[in-house]
Amino acid sequence: MNNYQGERVPKENLETFVEEIFLKAGLDEEQSKLIARHLVFANLRGVDSHGVSRVGIYTKRLDKNLLNKKFEPVIKRESPVSALIDAQNVSGIPVATYGMELAVEKAKKSGVGIVGINNSNHCGMMADYVKKAVDNDCIAIATTNAPSNMPPWGGKERFFGTNPFSYGVPAGEEANILFDMATSKVARGKILLAEKNKQEIPLGWALSPEGTPTTNASKAVDGVVLPVGEHKGYGIAFLVETLSALFTGAAFGPYIGDLYKELNHSQNVGQFFLVMRADLFQELETFKKRMDQIIREVREVPLMDGAKKIYLPGEMEMETAKEREENGIPLSLEVIDELVQVAQRYDVEPSLIQTYV
């Protein structure tokens, strides 16, 4: 019997704990650190669907040798402004981090950096990659394709993934813009988390396997998730698929290995990063001043009935990060339970994340 309760865990404890798990799962120190930092950063920003609730499935796939544990991606094609990386089936987070860093390096030298990655795996929360470019005074777009769970608008069977689209823009005195959305009505991770936490989902997020709207998270997991904004979300998902997979040579749509269900082969996901130095057209200071101006003016638009405030893209997550940095990261009992089980498998001490009653 576990006598602990789901409560707040300090960020540092969670990071140390997750890092140790990935080390024991066979990854080197650098990859383990990158994955731990990325997942905990997602939780810190309130993107719990892409945080430590992924430790279970990531380690399960490592245990089954479905990923290459040795970090050995290869640059297959290169120009001063671009690179195509064959990830060689390593973990998605470390190779996507490497890909974005390479795109930033190229943008700093040549103005623009475009990096495509094929033969990759699930890489988590796209905002993390975009932030790396923004922190280097660049504008960036990041996409990845994902296992098929969403129909094209008008269809009822899975074809596209929930294909996230993320962009970031540096500002001056104001906070940088960091937008990051699944092209489905919600990220499928939110439905998986609701299932794990035994919660219902709002109507309109997904269809059951029979094709009817459902609030049952398990039925939604077996069914399809719907595109955001109907044909418009489908249109953006198509672009994300094109950039991440058709352009890079990765598998597309139904040919991607499902992270959870297909535990007998690799995923072959693709990622795409476009980074542009923010001073390409104007002096950096001028650009940033204008970004500050638009941010302030947007914020001051009169509110519609019922609204309390206008948020800028990424602002909510920033507020959550500030609060969780101070008070710790809330984890549900279900997520803690799963982490404890993984810890036991690898003989990792779970007390770092347990809050005893």
Ligand SMILES: NC(=O)c1ccc[n+]([C@@H]2O[C@H](COP(=O)([O-])OP(=O)(O)OC[C@H]3O[C@@H](n4cnc5c(N)ncnc54)[C@H](O)[C@@H]3O)[C@@H](O)[C@H]2O)c1
């Ligand atoms: N790696 C993968 O395969 C994969 C697949 C799908 C999604 N994801 C990730 O899932 C995460 C969650 O996606 P989501 O679509 O559920 O995010 P979301 O709907 O919570 O937020 C989307 C964006 O809208 C902004 N936003 C939210 N409410 C706002 C408001 N009231 N005013 C202004 N802006 C607002 C947020 O800051 C965010 O940038 C993302 O980090 C994404 O990268 C990853």
